[in-house]
Amino acid sequence: VLALCVAVAYFLGARLGLFLRLPGHTPSVLWPPNALLTSALLLVPPRHWPVCLLAALPAHLSLNLDTEWPSAFVATIFVTNCTEALISASLLRGISDRPTEFDSVHSVLGFVVTVALLGPFLSSFLDAFVVVSFGLESYWDVWRARFFSNVLTSLTVVPAAVGLLTRAGPWMRHATRARWLEAAALMAALVGVWLLVSAWSSERLPVIPGAARAPLVFFLPVITWAVVRFGPTGASVAMLTATVLTIAAAARSTDMFLPLTPDRTLLGLQLLLIAVAIPHLVLAAAIEERRQASSALAARLRFEELLSQLSQAFVHVPGERMGGVLETWVRRVGEQLNVDGLMLYRRSDHSGELELRSDWGRPGVRDEPIVRPHADFPWVCDEILANREIVIEGIDDLPADAVQDRRSMERHGLVSGVGLPLVAGDRVVGSLGFVSMAERTHWAPDLLARLRLVAEIFGNAIARQRNEEALRESEALKSAILGSLTSGVAVLDRRGCIIAVNEHWRGLGCASSLSCTCQTTGDDLLAACQRDAESDDRAKRMSDGISAVIAGVAPHFVLQHSNTGDDGMRYWVLAVHPLHHADGGAVVTHAEITERKRVELEAEAARAELAHMARVVTMGELTASLAHELNQPLTAIVANAQAARRLLDLQKVPPEELRAVLGDIVADGRRAGAVIQRTREMLHKGGPSPARVDLGGLVRDVAALVTNDALLRNVTMQLSLPQAPAVVEGDRIQLQQVVLNLLINALEAIGDDPTNARLIHVRARSAEEGTVEVLVRDTGSGMPAPVARVFDAFYTTKPSGMGMGLPIARSIIEAHGGTIHAANNPGGGATVGFRLPLAAEARA
Amino acid sequence: VIAGAPTVFIVDDDLSVRRSLARLLTTFGYATETFAGAREFLERGPAEGPGCLLLDVRMPEESGFELFERLKSTGRDLPVIFITGHGDIPMAVRAIKAGAVDFLVKPFDEDALINAVEQAVAQSRKPSSLRSRG
Numbered sequence: 016v017l018a019l020c021v022a023v024a025y026f027l028g029a030r031l032g033l034f035l036r037l038p039g040h041t042p043s044v045l046w047p048p049n050a051l052l053t054s055a056l057l058l059v060p061p062r063h064w065p066v067c068l069l070a071a072l073p074a075h076l077s078l079n080l081d082t083e084w085p086s087a088f089v090a091t092i093f094v095t096n097c098t099e100a101l102i103s104a105s106l107l108r109g110i111s112d113r114p115t116e117f118d119s120v121h122s123v124l125g126f127v128v129t130v131a132l133l134g135p136f137l138s139s140f141l142d143a144f145v146v147v148s149f150g151l152e153s154y155w156d157v158w159r160a161r162f163f164s165n166v167l168t169s170l171t172v173v174p175a176a177v178g179l180l181t182r183a184g185p186w187m188r189h190a191t192r193a194r195w196l197e198a199a200a201l202m203a204a205l206v207g208v209w210l211l212v213s214a215w216s217s218e219r220l221p222v223i224p225g226a227a228r229a230p231l232v233f234f235l236p237v238i239t240w241a242v243v244r245f246g247p248t249g250a251s252v253a254m255l256t257a258t259v260l261t262i263a264a265a266a267r268s269t270d271m272f273l274p275l276t277p278d279r280t281l282l283g284l285q286l287l288l289i290a291v292a293i294p295h296l297v298l299a300a301a302i303e304e305r306r307q308a309s310s311a312l313a314a315r316l317r318f319e320e321l322l323s324q325l326s327q328a329f330v331h332v333p334g335e336r337m338g339g340v341l342e343t344w345v346r347r348v349g350e351q352l353n354v355d356g357l358m359l360y361r362r363s364d365h366s367g368e369l370e371l372r373s374d375w376g377r378p379g380v381r382d383e384p385i386v387r388p389h390a391d392f393p394w395v396c397d398e399i400l401a402n403r404e405i406v407i408e409g410i411d412d413l414p415a416d417a418v419q420d421r422r423s424m425e426r427h428g429l430v431s432g433v434g435l436p437l438v439a440g441d442r443v444v445g446s447l448g449f450v451s452m453a454e455r456t457h458w459a460p461d462l463l464a465r466l467r468l469v470a471e472i473f474g475n476a477i478a479r480q481r482n483e484e485a486l487r488e489s490e491a492l493k494s495a496i497l498g499s500l501t502s503g504v505a506v507l508d509r510r511g512c513i514i515a516v517n518e519h520w521r522g523l524g525c526a527s528s529l530s531c532t533c534q535t536t537g538d539d540l541l542a543a544c545q546r547d548a549e550s551d552d553r554a555k556r557m558s559d560g561i562s563a564v565i566a567g568v569a570p571h572f573v574l575q576h577s578n579t580g581d582d583g584m585r586y587w588v589l590a591v592h593p594l595h596h597a598d599g600g601a602v603v604t605h606a607e608i609t610e611r612k613r614v615e616l617e618a619e620a621a622r623a624e625l626a627h628m629a630r631v632v633t634m635g636e637l638t639a640s641l642a643h644e645l646n647q648p649l650t651a652i653v654a655n656a657q658a659a660r661r662l663l664d665l666q667k668v669p670p671e672e673l674r675a676v677l678g679d680i681v682a683d684g685r686r687a688g689a690v691i692q693r694t695r696e697m698l699h700k701g702g703p704s705p706a707r708v709d710l711g712g713l714v715r716d717v718a719a720l721v722t723n724d725a726l727l728r729n730v731t732m733q734l735s736l737p738q739a740p741a742v743v744e745g746d747r748i749q750l751q752q753v754v755l756n757l758l759i760n761a762l763e764a765i766g767d768d769p770t771n772a773r774l775i776h777v778r779a780r781s782a783e784e785g786t787v788e789v790l791v792r793d794t795g796s797g798m799p800a801p802v803a804r805v806f807d808a809f810y811t812t813k814p815s816g817m818g819m820g821l822p823i824a825r826s827i828i829e830a831h832g833g834t835i836h837a838a839n840n841p842g843g844g845a846t847v848g849f850r851l852p853l854a855a856e857a858r859a
Numbered sequence: 860v861i862a863g864a865p866t867v868f869i870v871d872d873d874l875s876v877r878r879s880l881a882r883l884l885t886t887f888g889y890a891t892e893t894f895a896g897a898r899e900f901l902e903r904g905p906a907e908g909p910g911c912l913l914l915d916v917r918m919p920e921e922s923g924f925e926l927f928e929r930l931k932s933t934g935r936d937l938p939v940i941f942i943t944g945h946g947d948i949p950m951a952v953r954a955i956k957a958g959a960v961d962f963l964v965k966p967f968d969e970d971a972l973i974n975a976v977e978q979a980v981a982q983s984r985k986p987s988s989l990r991s992r993g
Contacts, residue, residue, distance in 0.1 A: 643917070643944035647873045650944075650965035654879035657969040661886035676882060683875050726919055 017055075017063060018070030024051045026074040028172070033078075035262045044262045044284055046164050048075070049096045050172035053130060057114045057177055058105035063132040064104075068097050088149045093141040099165065103134030115177045117247035123300040127293055131174055134369075135165035143789040167258070170292040175255040178248030186248075197244065204237045205253060209260040231287055233263045238291070242299040246306070250299035258288050319464055321351050322472065329476040334483030337476060338372070345373040348469055349449075356381045356429075358448040360388060361477055362400070369396055369446055372477075381452050383427060391423035396436055399446045405434035406463065409455040431456040433463065435470040447473050467733030502606035503532075509599040511541025511561055523605050527587045528578040529553050532605055540603070541565075557589065558809075564591045564601050575608075586601040586612035619830075623749075629823045630752050633759060634698055644690050644723050648683035655680045693720060696748060706856055708747050709740040710787050710854060711779050717754040718777060721762065725775065730765050732758075735778040741787040743851045745831045747801075750851075753835075757791040757847050758821060764795025764845060771795070771843070782850055790848035805837055805847075824849070865980040866890040866910035870900050871942070872918040876965075880913060880972075887973055888982075893976065894898055897921035897929075911960065911979030916943040916950070927957060938979035942967070 028047030035045045040296035048071070055067045075093045085123035087250040106129035107114045117123050118716075143158035145203055191200075234257035241253035265284055325344055332340045341359060349357035356376045374384035387394045394417035398405050408431050413421050424430075432450040436443045447470040457465075497504055503520035505513050515538050525531030531554050541561050547554035553576045560572030572591040577584055586609045594600035634641070640664060659676045662668035693716070718734055725732045743750075761775045772794040798805055804826045828835045833851035840846055861966045867889045871877045874895070881891040890910075894900040896918055912930075916923040927939055940961045951962040960982060961975035 507872040645966040646944035647876055650942075650967070651873070651875035651879040653966040654876070654883045654969070654972075658879065658886050661883070661969075665886065679875060679879060683879075686875070727917060729922075 017059065018066050021052070021055050021067045021070040022057070022074040024176075025071040026078065029074070029078045031259070031657060032168075035259065044164065044265070044281060044288075045167055045168050045171070045258060047172045048166040049099050049165055051176055051702040052096065052100035053103045053134065053169065054176040054180075055172050056100050057107065057173070058145045061108075064101070068100070071097070078647050085149065088145070091149075092142070095138055095145055098141060099134050099138030102137055103130040103169065106130070106133055115181055117174050117178065117251070117296065117300055118303040118306060120297055120300050123247070123296050126174070127170070127296070128671060131166050131169040131293075135162050135169060137803050139165065160281070163282060163289070167285045167292070168290050170289060170296065171251065171255040171258045173246060174251035174296060176250055182246075182248045198249075201237065201241055201245070201249075201253065202256070204240070205234065205260065207255050208233045208237055208257075209264060212260075212264050231257070231291060234261065235291070238295055242295055243302060247299040249294065250295055254292055254295060258292070261288065290835065317351065321348065322468055325469070329472065329479070334480050334487070337480045337483075342373045343748060344473075346375045349375040349377070351470075352449065352466070354449045355452040356448075356450040356452075358385060359430070359445065359473060360448070361445040361480075363482070367400075371713060372445070377452075381428070381450070385423075385427065385448075391427075392420045393417075394420045395432065395444075399434050399436045400443050402436045402438060402443050404436065404463075405432075407432050408457060428452050430454060431458070433458055433466055435466060437470055437474030437477055439474055439481070444474060444481060445477045454842075491845060502604045505532075505534075505540065505567050505603045505605075506594060507540060507561065507565070507601045507603060509565060510539070511565065511601075512539045513537065514600070520605065523587075523607060526580070527576070527585070527605065527607070527697075529557070529576060529587070529589070531557065532589070532603075557591075559605070561591050561601060564593055565599060577612075579705045584612075585609045626749055626752060626823050626827060629756070629820060630748075631698060633752070633755055633820070634694060641690065641694060641723075643727070645687055648687040648690075651683045652680050652687070655683070694767050696751075704745055704746055705744055708745055708750060710743055710750070710789060710851065711741050713747065713750055714754055714779050717758060720755065721758045724759075724762060726766065728762055728767075728773075729769075730762055730775060731771045731776045732777065735776070735780070737779060737781065741779060741781060742854045743787060743831070744854045745851065749827045750831070753827050753849065754789065755790075756820045756824050757789075760847065761791050761793035761795065761845075764793050764797070766795060768796070781853070785853050786850045788848055788850045788855055790846055792840065792844065793845040794844040797843060798837065798845050802837050802839060802845075806835065821847075864888055864890050865983070866892060866908060866991060867913055867976055867980075868900065868906065868910060868937070869893045869913045870895075870897065870918070870923070871913075871915035872896060872972070873915075883969060883972070884976065887976075889899060889976065889981065896924040897923075898958070901929075906937060908978050909983040911938040911940060911976055911983060913940050913976070916941050916954075924954075924957070927959070931940045931958065940975045940979055 025048045028051045032046040032048065034744055052067065052071055056064055059067060059704050072093060075096070076089065093260040104114070104271075107126060110125050110129060111122055113122065114126075117126060139162040142161050143154045147154045170559045180389070238250065238257055242250040245253070248432055261708070262284065265280075315547060325348065327532050328340055328344055329337070343757045345357050345359050354377075358371065360374040361372045362368065363370050369388045371384060371386050371388070376384070378381050394414070396403055410424050410430065412431075413424070424432075427450075430452060431454075432448060434446055434448045437445040437447060447466070449466060462724065497515075497517040500517055503523040504517045505520050506515040508514050513534060516536050521533060524534065529551070531540060531547045531551075534540055534543055541558055544554045544558035544561065548558055549555075553574065557572075560574060562567070563569035564572050570593070574589045576589070577586045579585070585607060588608050589603065589605045591757060592602050592604075594602050606731060621658075656677050657678075659673060662676070679701065714736060717733065718732060722732065758775065758777070765771065765773055774794045776790075776792045778790045778792070780788055780790075805821050821835075824833045828849045828851065829852055833849055835847070835849040837845060837847040867881075867884050869880050869884075869891060870875050871880070871893075872895055877893040877895070881893050884891050892903070894903070897913040898920065914923040914926060923941055923943075926971075927941075929940075930937060938960045939958070940963060941951075941959050942963045942965060943950065944965045954962045963971060963975060
């Protein structure tokens with residue numbers, strides 16, 4: 016097809032050239048074949064050049080069949096013609112990467128220098144040499160004739176031919192009716208001028224004197240019209256037409272350049288046409304340049320406006336409507352940017368993958384969205400997520416390993432595309448994709464810059480959407496957390512007014528009978544508590560506590576209180592903590608702890624029961640000692656009573672003697688009573704009754720209880736007790752039980768071994784700041800390691816032991832806020848002791 | 860107290876017991892001497908004339924048995940009646956085997972006491988060779 020077109024064009028061009036000869040002249044004023052060949056070489060890539068040149072050869076030969084020139088000459092002339100085309104096309108391609116464009120002064124000047132001047136200049140030497148070597152004409156005449164002819168031809172034919180072939184199609188598709196009419200009018204004007212000039216030149220209508228001498232002058236307004244209105248292509252077409260018509264007019268006129276010789280006339284005409292062609296081409300290019308610049312400016316303005324609208328659109332949209340707005344704007348941007356498809360993807364927080372948010376395709380061109388980007392375009396997605404831009408001008412730009420991407424592009428009919436990561440902070444939050452379906456697209460740097468601006472705005476919008484979603488989720492989570500709390504929660508501002516509550520707050524507050532907590536958002540909690548402070552001590556403490564926490568005086572405040580409900584006592588705990596907020600305030604939590612309290616009370620009762628059992632067991636171990644202790648006074652009582660009876664029988668009893676006996680009986684009776692009293696105390700069953708207890712005195716009493724036992728076992732017991740009372744808060748009986756337990760353990764540890772020192776040393780002394788310590792040290796067999804295990808339940812080293820003594824002792828001491836400890840002595844035996852905090856006043 | 864009456868020596872760490880027993884025995888015509896412990900009794904030196912020793916088994920420092928053994932080993936053959944607050948059979952057997960006249964568990968009746976004391980005093984009147992039962 017290419018070859019056929021070139022051949023036909025060459026043939027027709029030559030015919031036209033032969034037609035445009037001045038009367039009596041061999042050379043043509045205009046010789047189009049060479050210029051057409053040059054045009055073809057400019058239009059097709061160099062690899063097709065041989066085809067073009069070879070295609071022209073048959074046309075050339077057929078033209079010259081009817082001449083009388085030798086065939087070698089004809090062939091050589093063809094070679095020189097080809098040489099000119101090759102030189103011109105190579106030079107222009109060498110200096111310009113857009114050799115078919117005549118839309119800037121720069122490119123037109125480049126064209127004029129290379130194609131119009133240098134090409135003919137150089138090739139004419141060869142041509143003249145060929146002509147002369149065949150002995151036809153003189154060298155310089157040939158050179159001159161050929162040079163000027165080809166300069167004129169190149170100037171007029173090449174821009175017109177190239178322009179028509181590259182621009183006529185698009186122009187015709189987009190031209191309005193008015194433009195068609197204007198083009199037609201322009202052509203009509205050219206023909207009209209020609210008719211007028213032809214008429215004048217034949218001097219049938221001598222209206223304008225001398226018109227026949229310079230017909231070109233009358234074409235000038237029309238050419239200028241074309242230059243101004245139809246760009247370089249229109250101008251060059253008009254110019255070519257005017258040139259052809261001028262030459263035609265000149266050819267028919269015999270006296271145009273009289274009294275010049277035909278040679279001079281030809282030259283004059285050519286120079287005149289060249290002189291007109293060059294400035295008009297440059298002017299057309301300049302105007303085109305201006306027009307393109309202003310249209311670029313207009314496009315830029317439109318784009319800027321789009322950007323500002325785009326930004327505004329996103330600024331005022333609430334997060335939940337963002338989705339729809341994004342959709343709208345993806346379409347509008349796509350329409351304006353003249354791409355075939357625009358896709359917006361958002362990166363999922365969950366999977367980290369890109370998910371389609373919006374897809375626009377130019378109607379009728381693209382209608383299949385890319386829904387699974389990671390499956391279809393794995394390479395592209397990886398690049399995007401790595402925050403790299405992708406610019407694909409054609410499928411071949413994809414790297415070799417992007418096999419799936421290449422396949423998907425073909426399947427979707429995509430030819431080129433741009434993928435831009437959307438970035439917020441330093442994180443890729445999505446991607447904006449632009450695709451073109453029709454042809455390989457050159458994504459110019461300024462276009463890419465615009466796309467980046469668009470991507471930035473979409474990126475910000477998505478980032479904002481993400482932030483708002485995160486905020487909403489966090490709000491929802493917060494209120495879900497508050498709602499899920501079983502405690503009542505109220506948030507107070509700096510003045511003590513409730514600014515937020517959860518759903519349990521008011522129900523719990525009202526049920527607790529602490530009436531100032533039976534309030535809700537907007538109420539002044541602090542004021543309500545202050546109001547109730549007169550009648551309710553709890554309200555007073557609460558208002559003091561809240562004030563202190565809000566003022567920052569106290570780090571927190573806790574109030575435990577109770578009331579009588581339908582099912583018995585209910586227990587509550589109310590806590591106030593500072594609100595960590597710039598404006599200050601406090602958080603109040605209110606929870607029912609009845610169940611916890613019940614468990615605590617049950618545990619306490621169980622402990623008391625256990626302790627009692629342990630006491631019973633312990634006392635059982637003491638029976639022998641107790642019996643002995645009771646026996647002594649009983650023996651004395653019996654003996655004294657019998658003695659008194661005898662004295663009375665003997666009837667010589669002095670009354671004071673009898674009184675002494677009876678006094679002894681009373682004393683011993685009391686003594687026995689005291690023993691029983693102590694025993695009963697230890698066996699007493701009941702809950703703890705806190706009191707102030709002098710630990711020194713308590714140790715002395717308990718030691719008395721086991722003195723007899725120690726005596727029985729031949730164990731010496733030493734007491735080191737402080738002079739001043741060491742007062743602790745606690746339950747006397749339980750603490751006695753602990754001391755008793757330690758003493759009995761010590762006695763049992765000493766056992767029957769007669770070889771050891773058989774000594775128990777009981778010491779009470781004030782220890783660390785505000786505590787008092789009781790130590791029971793024995794010389795017994797010591798405890799097996801690990802010593803700490805002696806406090807474990809059911810751990811016993813005694814054959815008859817229950818293993819509950821020390822665990823119970825520990826639970827009692829810990830319930831009193833103290834600690835208990837045990838260790839083996841370096842010199843044998845063990846020391847077990849405990850520490851209790853001194854009662855508040857005693858500490859001072 | 861009749862002159863030349865047998866003397867009952869009472870060793871017990873409990874003052875009330877000592878005093879009440881002494882008082883009771885006095886009403887039966889015995890002379891009495893009381894001691895709070897073994898050391899005190901030993902310091903008094905050997906007794907002359909008939910009598911017996913009323914000895915508490917359990918005392919701080921030296922127990923009744925220990926004092927008894929010491930008396931036997933030094934040849935002071937005063938008949939001994941043990942008294943105890945928590946007597947059991949093995950202890951009683953041990954006491955009798957060792958040569959005690961009787962073993963009384965507190966609180967005891969005056970008849971039991973007087974019987975034992977009379978028996979012991981009677982024993983003290985016999986020559987020591989006859990009393991010795993090995």
